[in-house]
Structures are given as structure tokens and as C-alpha cells.
Amino acid sequence: MICGTMPSTFSITALPMRMTDPGQPHPFFVGRVVVIATMHRKEEAIAPLVEAHLGARPQVPQNFDTDRFGTFTGDIQRPHAPRATARLKAAAALDHTGETLAIASEGSFGPHPQIPFLACDRELVLLLDRRHQLEIVGEYLSTDTNYRHQTIRDLEAALAFAQAVGFPSHGLVVKPQGSGAGPWLKGIVSEAQLVEAVTTALRQAPQGEVWLETDMRALYNPTRMGVIALATQQLIATLRRHCPQCQYPGFALVQELPGLPCSLCGSPTLLTQTQVYQCQHCQHQHHQPPADHPISADPAHCPYCNP
Numbered sequence: 001m002i003c004g005t006m007p008s009t010f011s012i013t014a015l016p017m018r019m020t021d022p023g024q025p026h027p028f029f030v031g032r033v034v035v036i037a038t039m040h041r042k043e044e045a046i047a048p049l050v051e052a053h054l055g056a057r058p059q060v061p062q063n064f065d066t067d068r069f070g071t072f073t074g075d076i077q078r079p080h081a082p083r084a085t086a087r088l089k090a091a092a093a094l095d096h097t098g099e100t101l102a103i104a105s106e107g108s109f110g111p112h113p114q115i116p117f118l119a120c121d122r123e124l125v126l127l128l129d130r131r132h133q134l135e136i137v138g139e140y141l142s143t144d145t146n147y148r149h150q151t152i153r154d155l156e157a158a159l160a161f162a163q164a165v166g167f168p169s170h171g172l173v174v175k176p177q178g179s180g181a182g183p184w185l186k187g188i189v190s191e192a193q194l195v196e197a198v199t200t201a202l203r204q205a206p207q208g209e210v211w212l213e214t215d216m217r218a219l220y221n222p223t224r225m226g227v228i229a230l231a232t233q234q235l236i237a238t239l240r241r242h243c244p245q246c247q248y249p250g251f252a253l254v255q256e257l258p259g260l261p262c263s264l265c266g267s268p269t270l271l272t273q274t275q276v277y278q279c280q281h282c283q284h285q286h287h288q289p290p291a292d293h294p295i296s297a298d299p300a301h302c303p304y305c306n307p
Contacts, residue, residue: 025055026239026249028132029101032056037093037104039066041219045229046103046125053236061096072109072216073173073184082106082124083137090128100130103235105228109147109216121145121224123231127239134280136250138235142227146170149213151177158198159191161212167194171220173213174198176205187220243279244286251286254278263296267304271297 034056036043047058069085069092070078078085089104105125112120125138146165152158162172172188174197185197201210218225241251253275260271272293277286289295299305 025053026242028129028134028249029239030055032101033059033097033099034127035059035061035090035093035097035099035102037061037064037066037089037102038218039064040217042105042225042228045218045225046105046232049229049232049236050103054239056101059097059099061093064093064096066104073175073186073213075184082108082122083126086124086126086137087128087135090126094128094130102128103232104128105231107216107218107224107228109145112141112143115143118143119145119147121147121227123224123227125228125231125235127235132248132281134248134250136235136238136252138231138233138238140227140231140234142230144223144227146214146221146223147216149211151209152198152212153208153210154202155195155198158194158210158212162191162194165214166223169222171215171217173215174201175211176201177209177211178206186215186217188215189220241277243282243284245284246279246282248279248281251277251279256290260294260297260301262299262302262305263294264299264305265302267302269297269301269303271301 034050034054036046036058038060043058043060050056050058066089067076069089070076080088086104086106089106090102093102093104094100103125105123108122109119112118120141120143122141123139127134127136148165150161152161168189168191172194174185174188175183185201188194188197198210202208215221216224218228238252239249242249243251255276256272257274257276258270259268259273261267262269272290274287275290278284
């Protein structure tokens, strides 16, 4: 989502936004090759939706390394924010293939922004269209994730951790801890592999401690693959919103303005009163209240009624 100050050359309207017929893909995309920038089988989540709703032909580039943009295990640092990283992946895929349309995704894992004791998976899927100078994103935040990590000292603890995180359908990563310890052992998807990896890592670890974590790469994490599909659906929903002025796809939510009035005293609250949608092609804007939103806020959210 793009937020912040808008250009001075835009118009504001309260007219309804145009949604395309779900059975009619936008002509910008029909018949074109869309490169899916992945080496971790993300096309399994993205390609069927793109083909069905955009009318484009998915293609996965050969010999394309996305690990150079950062890895979850931190052996290669991700220097950029998720959206910038996805943009770099998509651009690199277009340079690699010579095509003009690409999709890339990027995930982030950690505490939920509102519920810190819950782990969450935030997935971003970005479409880059060089022919029409478009960059559109879909995002999805989910608490449906097995993201976990733990330091263990014996095989019994490793097996208990594995059972708790959905192993072996979900892969694991093992690394001995300490200076000079051995390399990461990734993509562990069987008990025999886990026993061997943990036994080896315990033997190599100077302090007898081994770092164990869930493998969050999409091909080893079907739960994450499902969230990527949900983010792709959000991308498609955004692409189906056309600018009411120039008809470009991707009429996107760019800002949420607070100020929903308190139902008791009428004072503005921090809850969203207005959503702002904008076309990145002609900068046209549309202001509307959030869908299925009350016309006033509960006094519990009011800084005067509930200081």
C-alpha cells in the first residue's frame, strides 16, 4: 500500500469505482507471458489464479536465483523492505527473460502488529508491467503460520519441536550454534534427515546447542503457500478495480483517514472514516467510507468519553 502526500495534480470524486466482470480479464494482460519470479515453487499458489483471472500465460524463469535478495535464515541478509525486494525480484526476472510482465512475492514473519504474542505471516505479491508502467500489489496478513524457532540440546527436544510445528509436511532448518559451527541444514522433511542433521549439529556445536527453526520457504511450507495464494487474490481484486477516469486497472487503496465520530459526543476518533483510492496512471482519486463500516464509533474508542 502506498501512503503519504499525494501529487498536486489529482481530482477527487465520490463516484462509485468500476469493477470488471470477473469473467472478463483486462485486455492489458490477456495472452501475455507473465513471469513468476521464484525458485521455491510459488507458481503453485500464484499461476492458477493469474491464468484464470488475468488471461496471462505464467512462466517460471530457468536458472533464476532469488536467494540473492535475502534468505529467511539470514545467511544472506535482505537489505530492502518487502515491497522493494519484490520489485527487485520482478525486475530481475524481466531482465532475465526479456518479457515485460512479472509477478514476485515476498514474505515477512514475526509478532502480529496488534497482538504481539501471536506470530504472523505477512505476504506481499507484486505485479510489475513495464509495457503500461504499472506496479500493483496485493497483501495478506495471517496468523495461520507455524513460524517458530528454538534452541535445543538433545534429539528428544528436537523431535518434540518437530511434532509441534507440523513436521514432516512442513520442513525444518538445523544449525549448530557457536563460533566456527557448521552450516545451515535446510529442507529437512523426514525423521531420518532430522535425526542425522541434529546428531551432526550437536556434535559440531562447541557449546552443545543447536538452533532449530521452521523452514519458511514456500516449497517446504504449505501453510505459507496458502497465504501467498490469499495475497494473490488480493492483487487480482485490486487489478479488477478500474480507474473511473482513465480505465487503467489497479485503482488501489493508498490512504486511510481517521476521524470516525464518537456515537456519544461526536468527537473524532482514531478509527478510519475515509478510504482514499488512487490511480497511479492519471492520479485520479476517489474517497469513500470503508465497506460495511458503522457511521459512528463506539465511545470506547473516544479519547474524550474514554480517556
